Amino acid sequence: MIEVERVYKSFGEPVLRGVNLRVGRGRLVGLVGPPASGKSVLLRIIAGLLEPEAGSVRVDGEEMVGLNYQQRGRLQGRIGMAFQNIALFDHLSVGENLAFPLRRQKALPEAEINGRVSAELAAVGLAGFEERAVQGLSGGQKRRVGIARAAITRPPVLLYDEPAAGLDPVSTSRMFALLVDQKKRLKSTLLVVSSDLDRLFEVTDEVAVLHNGRVLCQGPLGSVLASQLPPVREFLADVRVPAVSSVPPYDPDSERAPLPPGAFLL
Amino acid sequence: MSVRSRIGILMALVGGVGVVLLQALRAVLKRSLDWEQLEESLVRLGLHSLPVIFGTALFVGGIMVIQSAPLMTRYGAHSLLGWGAGFGILREVGPILTGLMISGRVGSNNTAELGTLQVTEQINGLRALAIDPADYLVAPRVVAIVLTTVLGTIFAMVVALCGAAITGQILLGVHPVTFWNGLTGGMLGWPDFTHGVVKSFVFGLVIAGTSTSFGLHARGGAPGVGRAVNESVVLSAVAIFVMDALISFASQGH
Numbered sequence: 190m191i192e193v194e195r196v197y198k199s200f201g202e203p204v205l206r207g208v209n210l211r212v213g214r215g216r217l218v219g220l221v222g223p224p225a226s227g228k229s230v231l232l233r234i235i236a237g238l239l240e241p242e243a244g245s246v247r248v249d250g251e252e253m254v255g256l257n258y259q260q261r262g263r264l265q266g267r268i269g270m271a272f273q274n275i276a277l278f279d280h281l282s283v284g285e286n287l288a289f290p291l292r293r294q295k296a297l298p299e300a301e302i303n304g305r306v307s308a309e310l311a312a313v314g315l316a317g318f319e320e321r322a323v324q325g326l327s328g329g330q331k332r333r334v335g336i337a338r339a340a341i342t343r344p345p346v347l348l349y350d351e352p353a354a355g356l357d358p359v360s361t362s363r364m365f366a367l368l369v370d371q372k373k374r375l376k377s378t379l380l381v382v383s384s385d386l387d388r389l390f391e392v393t394d395e396v397a398v399l400h401n402g403r404v405l406c407q408g409p410l411g412s413v414l415a416s417q418l419p420p421v422r423e424f425l426a427d428v429r430v431p432a433v434s435s436v437p438p439y440d441p442d443s444e445r446a447p448l449p450p451g452a453f454l455l
Numbered sequence: 456m457s458v459r460s461r462i463g464i465l466m467a468l469v470g471g472v473g474v475v476l477l478q479a480l481r482a483v484l485k486r487s488l489d490w491e492q493l494e495e496s497l498v499r500l501g502l503h504s505l506p507v508i509f510g511t512a513l514f515v516g517g518i519m520v521i522q523s524a525p526l527m528t529r530y531g532a533h534s535l536l537g538w539g540a541g542f543g544i545l546r547e548v549g550p551i552l553t554g555l556m557i558s559g560r561v562g563s564n565n566t567a568e569l570g571t572l573q574v575t576e577q578i579n580g581l582r583a584l585a586i587d588p589a590d591y592l593v594a595p596r597v598v599a600i601v602l603t604t605v606l607g608t609i610f611a612m613v614v615a616l617c618g619a620a621i622t623g624q625i626l627l628g629v630h631p632v633t634f635w636n637g638l639t640g641g642m643l644g645w646p647d648f649t650h651g652v653v654k655s656f657v658f659g660l661v662i663a664g665t666s667t668s669f670g671l672h673a674r675g676g677a678p679g680v681g682r683a684v685n686e687s688v689v690l691s692a693v694a695i696f697v698m699d700a701l702i703s704f705a706s707q708g709h
Contacts, residue, residue, distance in 0.1 A: 236583050258587065265585040276580035290584040293591075342584075 190214045190378060191235055191346060196244030204230050205241070206402035212395075214249075214345075217372050217379040218407075219389040222399035223424055228382045229273065231399065232348050235380065236270045237261045248346055266294075269339035269377075273351040275331045277323045283310070283334055284319030287341050294342070309337040312374070313367060329360045333367070340371055347371065349381045353388065361385055365392045386428050398424060468690070471672060472664035475593055479663070482594030489591045496599035500561045504607060508556055512611035515552055516618025519543055524626050533629045537637025540619035545647045549612035551699060554658035557604050558691040562666035565596055566687040569670025570680035578671070593671075597663040604659030605652060612651065654702050661694045 191212040198205040204227045212218045220228050233239040235246055237253050246253040251264055277286050287306040291297055297305070310318050313333040318326075326334065332352060339347055352368065353361040369392050372379050383389040390396065390410050397407040400420045406413050414425060482488040519540055527533055569592065572578050581588050616638070623629035669687035673679050 233579075238579050238582055262585045262587060265583065268583070270583040272576050272580060272583075274576055276576040278577055278580065279575075290586070293584070293586050338584075 190249055191380060192247040194245040196234060196241045198230055198241045204402055208404050210397055210404050212378055212380050214378055215376055216394045218395045218397060219393035220380055220382045220397050220399060221386055226399045227402050228399055229350050232350050232382055236268055236348055237265045267344050268346045269344040270348040271335040271339040271352055273354055275335045277331060277334055279323055283321045283323060286334060287338050290342050309341050313337045328355050340375055343375055345377055347377045347379045351383055353383060353385050361388050471668035475667045476660060476664045478589040479594040479597035482590050487590045488594035492591060492595035493598055496595050500599050501603035504560055504603060507560060508553060508607050508611050509614050511556060512614040513618040515548060516615030517622035520619045520622040527627060533627055534633055534637055536623050536629050537634040538642045541638040541643045544612055544615045545651045549615060550608045550651045550654040550658060553608040553611045554695045557607060558662045558688060561600055562662045562691050563684050563688050565666040566670040566684045567680055569667060570673030570683045573671055573673045574676050574680060593667055596667055600663035601659035605655045608655035650706055654699060657698050658695050661698060662691050665691045
């Protein structure tokens with residue numbers, strides 16, 4: 190569970206101006222808003238990568254703000270995060286990237302680490318990619334490795350910053366299906382920032398709209414779309430309401446399915 | 456830019472270097488630094504620098520003799536060749552030469568690597584995985600650079616003295632035993648060697664602190680990394696000469 194209360198952050202100019210947000214246990218919440226509204230900054234504050242100037246951030250009831258480095262590191266162990274620009278470690282292979290946090294924790298024997306790496310790669314449709322170099326992967330494959338690495342320690346909270354950025358529509362659908370699969374499989378709480386509102390809204394339990402450094406409304410998609418607040422109405426004006434989700438259940442084997450002539454995956 | 460803001464930038468630079476060195480010291484004292492990374496850094500930054508140090512030190516030792524040969528011949532002071540070369544190499548040339556070589560080769564590489572990790576958010580990636588970059592990235596590199604500078608300086612001293620002895624034999628006909636006697640005849644001692652080693656330790660701290668701090672503070676993509684490398688190498692070189700002057704001055708008993 191994530192609880193954010195009256196969080197303020199500025200970089201010279203105010204970026205977050207008293208943000209309140211609550212993500213219930215096991216929920217998938219989409220955080221949306223216009224560019225430069227503070228979405229990525231909020232995600233980094235929740236992940237403990239930035240310290241807010243004021244406010245409170247609680248992860249599973251434990252306060253993140255004001256902790257020293259060691260205490261924060263312990264709490265960060267409960268959070269997995271995938272970055273917008275992926276941030277895989279270039280000097281490590283795909284398998285080593287996934288195994289890295291587990292090896293650092295020294296909590297599991299090597300055989301179990303390797304087993305978990307293989308399982309997590311298979312879960313994102315990249316079975317057998319352990320020895321591949323990160324530089325040799327496509328953008329979509331890198332994103333899936335990033336998603337798998339964020340979840341490798343089985344954290345109760347997962348934060349995803351634009352997980353489908355730069356992907357084609359087919360890969361985007363698969364990516365969001367993968368997030369739903371992770372939520373069910375790991376029983377994690379997910380907070381997802383995405384600009385692909387149509388796809389995101391098909392998989393979220395709730396939506397929070399961040400505008401000008403404040404969460405203007407949060408709730409089920411229907412109630413957010415019914416909001417009478419002008420910035421929310423303006424931002425969501427072109428969103429189509431998903432009557433039936435077009436995101437299919439995630440199937441790792443679909444990543445290896447033959448593509449129609451002329452099609453390609455990113 | 457006002458004097459006040461210039462002073463502010465200077466303080467931020469010094470503060471950044473200080474924080475890096477304190478983080479490394481803390482990791483060493485707590486023994487939390489990553490030993491695999493240290494080993495890898497020692498091989499990549501240290502061992503791979505030896506050929507460059509060897510080549511430059513050998514020729515610099517020779518050049519010192521070539522430059523002093525006319526005076527030595529005029530005054531017939533061939534027996535002082537070992538002392539002259541030793542004095543210059545142990546106290547100045549060894550540490551300065553190695554410091555500048557390490558700054559150019561290892562320091563720039565360190566800034567570029569850390570800068571790239573920074574601008575591609577890989578350092579944030581580490582922190583998001585609850586891994587302290589101070590233990591994994593900073594401390595191993597600082598320790599490796601300091602060790603490389605100190606051990607590289609001792610290696611450079613030996614090689615430069617060999618270069619001077621070989622050149623003295625070829626150019627002036629000074630037998631290596633005469634050269635050795637000049638070197639160990641009592642006019643030079645352990646304090647001269649220690650003086651050079653202390654300088655190399657300080658230069659190592661300067662290079663490690665500056666290159667790591669600039670790398671970690673790189674911003675603005677590839678151009679930002681390039682700027683950080685440039686500024687780091689220039690500042691390291693200036694700081695090496697400033698520290699050299701201060702240590703030399705202090706060691707004279709002023």
